[in-house]
Every structure is written in C-alpha cells, then in structure tokens.
Amino acid sequence: MGGAKGKSYMGWWGHMGSPTQRGVVTYILSPFEQKAFAGAAHNAVFNTARRVTSQVPYVGVAFGIGYFIYTSAVSRHAYLSSKAGHAAEGGDH
Secondary structure (H helix, E strand, O other): OOOOOHHHOOOOOOOOOOOOOOOOOOOOOOHHHHOOOOOHHHHHHHHHHHHHHHHHHHHHHHHHHHHHHHHHHHHHHHHHHOHHHHHHHOOOO
C-alpha cells in the first residue's frame, strides 16, 4: 500500500518494524507549566488604569468646555424665557 519509499520508509501503520527514527526532538510543556493567562487580570486592571489616566487631560478639557457651554446655554435660555428676558429683547410675552 501507500507510504514513502526508499530510505525514509518506516513501515505502514500497524506494521512498524523498521528501526526507530533519530534526530527528531519533541518538547512538551505540562498544562500547569504553560500558564497562558498568568497575571492576565492583574495586568488588565493596571493597564486599563494607566491608559485611562493618560487620557484624562484630553477628555477632561473637552468635558469641561462642553459643560461650560451647556450650563451657559441653559442659563441663557432660562433668562430669555423669563419676563425680564422678554422685556430686554423687546419681544412679547
């Protein structure tokens, strides 16, 4: 049946009667040694905190300007909706 021919032939499946192969190295790590997520939660918390604090100046300034514009507009709207605001602008109430 199939399989490689010549010097590389090691025997067909179930009939491996040839000498053992040499020069092939296999490394195996135990699942307990791999620790794929070792420190993932710790690093995620501190990396998130570092990234958030680095963005505070940019977001804080934009939020401050937006809050100032919003409060000024609300105050101006309240004034213009009042009797004094109507009188000052020359409109009818």
